[in-house]
Structures are given as C-alpha cells and as structure tokens.
Amino acid sequence: MTRLLLASASPARRATLRSAGIEPLVATSSVDEDAALADARDRFGALEPADAVLVLAQAKAHDVAGHLPDELADAADLVVLGCDSMLELDGDVLGKPRDAADAVARWQAMRGRSGVLHTGHWLVDLREGGQETAARPGALGAGQGAVLGATSSTVVHFADVTDDEIAAYVATGEPLAVAGAFTVDGRGGAFVTRIEGDHHGVVGLSLPLLRELLAEIDVALPTLWTR
Numbered sequence: 001m002t003r004l005l006l007a008s009a010s011p012a013r014r015a016t017l018r019s020a021g022i023e024p025l026v027a028t029s030s031v032d033e034d035a036a037l038a039d040a041r042d043r044f045g046a047l048e049p050a051d052a053v054l055v056l057a058q059a060k061a062h063d064v065a066g067h068l069p070d071e072l073a074d075a076a077d078l079v080v081l082g083c084d085s086m087l088e089l090d091g092d093v094l095g096k097p098r099d100a101a102d103a104v105a106r107w108q109a110m111r112g113r114s115g116v117l118h119t120g121h122w123l124v125d126l127r128e129g130g131q132e133t134a135a136r137p138g139a140l141g142a143g144q145g146a147v148l149g150a151t152s153s154t155v156v157h158f159a160d161v162t163d164d165e166i167a168a169y170v171a172t173g174e175p176l177a178v179a180g181a182f183t184v185d186g187r188g189g190a191f192v193t194r195i196e197g198d199h200h201g202v203v204g205l206s207l208p209l210l211r212e213l214l215a216e217i218d219v220a221l222p223t224l225w226t227r
Contacts, residue, residue: 003077004024006025008204012205023226033059056082057121061124076128083119086179087115087116088118089110096181097176110180112158115156159191161191165191174188175188183203
C-alpha cells in the first residue's frame with residue numbers, strides 16, 4: 001500500500017482529496033516562500049507564474065520529505081505531495097492578500113474580468129525500492145527519491161460585483177486565506193461566472209493532474225482510495 005502525505009495545511013486541498021476517496025496524511029512545511037522564489041530567480045532568472053507555483057510546490061514537498069513527523073520517520077510507503085497556487089492578472093502574480101484593504105483592492109481590479117489560476121504540484125516518492133524510469137523530464141525514477149511535478153492553469157471569469165458585495169465578502173474573512181482572494185467552493189463561488197479548465201485546480205489541487213503524476217511513478221490513483 002502507498003500513503004499520500006499532503007505537504008499543506010489547506011483545508012480545501014484536504015477536502016478535495018477526501019471527496020475523491022483519499023484520506024491523506026498531512027504535514028505543514030516551514031518554507032519561506034519569498035526566499036524560495038528569490039533563490040529560484042537568482043538561479044534561473046525571471047519566473048513565469050506557472051513556474052513560480054511549481055518552485056514553491058517543489059520546495060514545500062521537499063521540506064516535508066526532509067523533515068517527516070516523528071510518527072512517520074520510519075515509514076516506507078509514503079509519497080509526498082506539495083502544492084501552491086497563485087492568480088495571474090494582467091501579468092501580475094497574486095498570492096494571498098496582505099490584509100482586508102488589499103483584498104478589497106484585488107476584487108475591485110478583478111471584477112468583470114478574467115485571470116488565470118495556476119496551481120503547482122510536486123511529488124517526492126519516499127517508498128522503498130522501485131524501478132528506474134525516464135517517464136518524463138525531471139523524474140528520477142519510480143521508487144525512493146523519485147521527484148516530478150507539473151502546473152495546472154485554469155482561466156477564471158469574475159462577476160462584475162458591486163462595492164457592497166466586495167465589502168461583505170471580505171468581511172467574512174474567506175478571501176484573506178486563499179490565493180487570489182477568492183474561492184469557487186465557498187462564498188466566493190457566487191462571484192465566479194465561468195472557468196475554462198479544471199475546477200479542482202482552482203480549488204487548489206487538480207485531481208486529473210495528480211492522477212497523471214502518480215501514474216508516472218507507478219501508483220494507480222484508485223489504490224489510494226480509502227477502503
């Protein structure tokens with residue numbers, strides 16, 4: 001059996017996995033996101049938004065893989081999943097808003113328009129054994145030490161909400177805790193008119209992409225379903 005360790009405290013990601021029949025283990029990373037992005041820019045130059053979220057997903061997955069909780073330190077059946085999301089609007093990359101005023105300003109800029117929600121996914125395979133493979137660039141092989149990742153990008157169209165609606169939404173506190181200052185699986189869902197791409201990617205974890213990544217390390221997603 002293989003167990004999935006989610007390197008994220010996001011309730012939405014955990015709920016997405018649970019709704020798909022997967023009960024993940026959870027461990028939160030201690031990654032300094034600004035420092036991780038600055039280091040990546042020093043090494044690779046300017047980052048596209050789709051690359052930035054992948055850098056952070058990778059950093060979170062490796063941080064948790066390298067600092068397993070005591071109760072999992074000797075586990076030989078773990079695959080670690082790191083994720084990170086950002087909204088791209090007019091070339092700017094938007095993570096979580098700094099405060100309520102920032103969330104209001106975000107929504108005033110977003111309303112009636114569309115942006116692209118990028119979610120990076122990164123797997124670190126900590127299972128013992130496995131066969132070496134070159135299934136995809138960046139993958140080191142199935143079994144212990146395999147690493148690979150990809151980004152899900154979805155176009156999100158926002159309603160032309162009023163100032164009163166924005167104020168009421170920000171007052172709930174919901175947009176302060178999420179990338180892009182909106183959700184599609186909560187109160188913010190009423191303010192999203194349409195998406196082009198994977199709905200789950202907007203929530204924060206693309207199930208179809210996760211299935212593809214797991215397959216490349218010889219893990220069939222149904223084997224993770226809770227029995």
